[in-house]
Amino acid sequence: MSQEKKLDYSIDQETQLESGEFHEQNSYVSQSDASPVEGTRWERFRDSFKRADTQDLDPNLTDAEKMAILTANAPLKRTLKSRHLQMIAIGGAIGTGLFVGSGKALATAGPAGILIGWALTGTMIYCMVMAMGELAVTFPIAGGFTTYASRFVDESFGFAFNTIYMLQWLVVLPLEIVAASITVNYWGTPDKYRDGFVALFYVVIVAINFFGVKGYGEAEFIFSFIKVITVIGYIILGVILVCGGGPQGGYIGGRLWHNPGAFANGFKGVCSVFVTAAFSFAGSELVGLAAAETANPRKSLPSAAKQVFWRITLFYILALLMVGLLVPYTSDRLIGQSSVDAAASPFVISIQNAGIKGLPSVINVVILIAVLSVGNSAVFACSRSMAALANQGSLPKIFGYIDRTGRPLVGIIVTCVFGLLSFIAASPKEGEVFDWLLALSGLSSLFTWGGIMLCHIRVRRALAAQNRTTAELSFTAPTGVWGSVYGFVLIILILMAQFWIALFPIGDKPSASAFFEAYLSFPILIAFYIGHKIWKKNWKLFIRAKNIDIDTGRRETDIEALKQEIAEEKAFIASKPFYYRMYKFWC
Incomplete structure (x- = not known):
């Protein structure tokens, strides 16, 4: 984008920031639309579904320039607070991958194998979240990282x-609703009530999302809080049981690491863990x-991004350490009927082995709750990905419909309609259908x-090519650009390991069906x-670094003033004692 065009839009954005319109509306709207809607409660409710007006763009702009401006100024509501982001970052990704999926991983890799797999994947996740935090703080635009790929x-x-990415979440909704109905079977619920539970969970998830981003934020705050408390409680209980403080008594220690052993299937077993570990971390990017x-x-994102270190260390590694010390990998109960079979959860098995009643139901x-949380996410x-794709010209414009309360309405409706697939839960073909849906993403x-x-x-390459520095970035990833290089290489290695496991499954013969x-x-x-x-006759491999637009979408439009403010903040932190500097680095 030419410097003149950038300047025009930056001045327009800065003017709105000063007047308060941009902060409240986050869109270019007329004065009449910006004012509170008059009328009865029904009229206000009805009008809230009308499309939010946006600025008319210069027809001479290129597609890339239009995409950058539309995503930078989408009329989404800015109502998520720091506490929402903190809890989404800490507990948002804790789900069936940890509670149930870790059981199958334990059976195929052993207690040392799961720790190695989760720890290595965790280092990659940490680098990814730090990189995403840097980008999201600098460019808090609609679609977040889904837009960055097209721009950068x-x-x-x-x-x-x-x-x-959009297909992943589109498929996940019906999968998770069915998973929730399966979870209820733990209490011996008759199969004839299966569709009834599907309908109940479907209505709950749809209702939450029609309350807008505030509904999503509050629901995830509650869901994540419950999950975090549960994992902390389990770790404390695990330490007591390992030390012999359970109802049955007897010191356990590291006995199971010697018999049956630390590894189940050697190196191949460890390789099989990576995808399960990645699945358990899915959703870590939602903060961005x-x-x-x-x-x-x-102010909110850097702190939320840094919480990921504690989530990986405390919740995943310590919880899985306890699981490996309390459950032998040879246990037949670790292989369940489904990915949400609570009876196959190593958390449940360890508590049952200790002779504790009641807690398995908890x-x-x-x-x-974890399953409903994933469905909500x-x-x-x-819906946000659909709106971003529409702004990028990859989906029909109707998918970019955002109403006056900041909801991407068409995206929400389409996602919820696809979620009706969950009602095939009673069909004998249900497993086959969902296996292939999941394979798509x-x-x-x-x-x-x-x-x-x-x-x-x-x-980072564009900054260097345009003779600019990281001094203009409000938040820089502590892992730096080399952390991203490390994470990117590790993902390539994980994909190679998964290719090997898909081609030659552990304990099974190669088959085309299993591979695909x-x-x-x-x-x-x-x-x-x-x-x-x-389709686009686009034959370039990369956008050249000198041509990458690293200005559109910033909320701070005065770069020099921003640099000075950042320098002052760094000087203030540097003047503080060592313990304070360490706290700010990690938290």
Whole structure:
């Protein structure tokens, strides 16, 4: 974008910031639309569904310039607060991957194998979230990281990356609703009530999301709080049981690491853990997607991003250490009937082995809450991704419909309609249908995280190419650009390991069906990428670093004033004692 055009839009944005309109509306609207709606409660409710007006764009702008401006000024509401982001960051990704999926991982890799797999994946997640935090604080735009790929890497890469991400969450909604109905079976609920529970969970998730981003934020705050308390409670209980303080007594210590052993299937077993570990971390990127709907991302996001270190260390590693000390990997109960079979949860098994009554049902309730939390996040993520894709010209414009209360209405409706697939839960073909739906987006979290780190690398390269420095960034990733390089390489290695496991499954013969169920999303990603190249006749591999737009979408438009403010903040922190500096670095 030319400097003149950037200046015009920056001045327009700055004027609105000063007047307060941009902060409240986050869109270019007429004065009449910005004022409170008069009339009865019914009229206000009815008018809230009307489309929010946006600025008419200069027809001479290129598609890339239009996309940058539309996503920077989407009329989403900025009502998420720091407490919402903190809890989404700490507990948002805790779900069935940890509570149930870790059981299958324990059976195939052993207690040392799961610790290695989760720890290595955790280092990559930490680098990814730090990179995403840097980008999201600097560019808190609609679609977040789904928009960065098209702006900072290449339009075709962005299309493939975003479409796979959207499909992931589109498929997850019906999967999680059915999973919630299966979870209820733990208490021996008759199958004839299955569709009734599906309908109940469906209505709850849809209702939450029609309250807008405030509804999503409050629901996730409550869900995440419950999950965090449960994991902390389990770790404390685990320490007591390992030390012999349970009802049955007897010191356990590291006995199970010697018999049956620390590793189940050697190196191949460890490789099999990576995808399960990645699944358990899925959703870690949602903090970045919520940046455009956060009141003050510059203050809230860095702290929320840093919480990921504590989540990985305390919740995943310590909880899995306890699981490995309390449950032998040879236990037949670790292989359940489904991915949400609470009876196969190593958390439940360890408590039952200790002879504790009642607590297994509590864990199952938390698993149910975790499933609903993921379904809630699915509607949020998918609807925002659809709106961003529409702004990028990759979906029909109607998908970019955002109403006056800041809801991407069409995206929410389409996601919820697709969620009606959950009512095939009673069908005998249910398992087969959902296996292939899941295969469509099976590796999408890995693609997403790799894309985020590649965007971070490209933005740092653009700063250098345009003779600019990180001094103008409100928040810089503590891991730096090399952290993103490390994370990106690790993801490539994980994809290679998954290819090996998909081709030669542990304990089974190679089959085309098993391979494509595990790896189908990769050829689909390539097909989207090449298809977009042909459709748009876009033959470049990357947007050149000197041409990358690193200005549109910033909330702070006076770069020199921002640099001075950042320098003052750094000087203030440097003047504080060592313990305070360490706290600010990690928290």
